[in-house]
Amino acid sequence: MATEFTKYHGLGNDFILIDNRLSSLPLLTPEQAVKLCDRHFGIGADGVIFALPGESGTDYTMRIFNSDGSEPEMCGNGIRCLGRFLADLEGESRTKDSYHIHTLAGVITPQLMTDGQVKVDMGLPRLLAGEIPTTLGTAQTKVINQPLEVAGKTWEVTCVSMGNPHCITFVEDVAAIDLEIIGPQFEHHPAFPQRTNTEFIQVVSRDYLKMRVWERGAGITLACGTGACASLVAGVLTGKCDRTATVELPGGPLQIEWSETNQRIYMTGPAQRVFTGQI
Numbered sequence: 001m002a003t004e005f006t007k008y009h010g011l012g013n014d015f016i017l018i019d020n021r022l023s024s025l026p027l028l029t030p031e032q033a034v035k036l037c038d039r040h041f042g043i044g045a046d047g048v049i050f051a052l053p054g055e056s057g058t059d060y061t062m063r064i065f066n067s068d069g070s071e072p073e074m075c076g077n078g079i080r081c082l083g084r085f086l087a088d089l090e091g092e093s094r095t096k097d098s099y100h101i102h103t104l105a106g107v108i109t110p111q112l113m114t115d116g117q118v119k120v121d122m123g124l125p126r127l128l129a130g131e132i133p134t135t136l137g138t139a140q141t142k143v144i145n146q147p148l149e150v151a152g153k154t155w156e157v158t159c160v161s162m163g164n165p166h167c168i169t170f171v172e173d174v175a176a177i178d179l180e181i182i183g184p185q186f187e188h189h190p191a192f193p194q195r196t197n198t199e200f201i202q203v204v205s206r207d208y209l210k211m212r213v214w215e216r217g218a219g220i221t222l223a224c225g226t227g228a229c230a231s232l233v234a235g236v237l238t239g240k241c242d243r244t245a246t247v248e249l250p251g252g253p254l255q256i257e258w259s260e261t262n263q264r265i266y267m268t269g270p271a272q273r274v275f276t277g278q279i
């Protein structure tokens with residue numbers, strides 16, 4: 001049986017979107033997702049995202065498989081693409097410009113802006129070691145500027161969960177980081193029992209950060225929305241940046257705000273349809 005898909009990307013972080021609104025079970029298995037994400041033998045993507053019926057009073061549910069078949073709790077660029085995909089699917093019958101989406105990280109709300117950007121209420125960052133999870137601190141402590149040995153070097157790391165785990169380290173020059181070698185060693189470090197995403201951040205000014213990322217389950221990607229949010233939080237916690245900043249990724253910029261008023265994180269960026277097809 002043929003399955004329709006649409007390819008979207010958010011700053012080059014690319015996904016295969018599946019209209020799964022008639023069933024609460026993903027139409028594809030993790031093994032099929034791995035094959036479809038293959039850039040030589042498949043469609044090519046960083047992950048597969050399913051638009052499922054809403055749960056617990058939400059409009060829709062998002063599930064996602066990374067390109068290695070693992071299932072993360074959340075995906076920032078992916079949820080912007082999902083917001084755009086849902087609007088495209090609903091077409092003329094669309095009545096809303098924002099959706100409450102059930103995810104494994106809680107309810108996340110993407111809003112379609114009139115300028116074509118998507119602004120997402122990403123919820124609250126989680127800062128305790130037990131929530132990340134990491135063994136770099138006791139369960140109830142925050143992990144800020146902690147030393148971590150990786151690849152024969154001591155890195156100062158700050159850990160933040162946006163529903164999924166992030167390990168952030170501030171460096172002089174992001175271009176000098178050998179991501180291909182160092183990234184997997186962070187991802188599989190025993191300090192992270194559920195593996196981790198890792199962000200390398202160069203502070204250009206208090207409201208402008210440059211970021212490169214090694215993603216859990218996907219490797220080097222051109223952008224990571226949850227990673228950009230986690231990095232801004234790490235920058236604030238370490239006194240390096242303001243609560244509103246542009247995070248420049250290899251695929252382009254995201255605007256991130258950690259609200260002083262409600263402590264929630266807001267991420268604004270693009271989401272673009274690329275092509276449709278049948279599997």
Ligand SMILES: N[C@@H](CCC[C@H](N)C(=O)O)C(=O)O
Nearest residue numbers: 072075076077164224225226
């Ligand atoms: N690219 C994403 C994050 C996708 C999930 C991640 N690889 C994980 O396993 O946690 C984003 O834009 O946030």
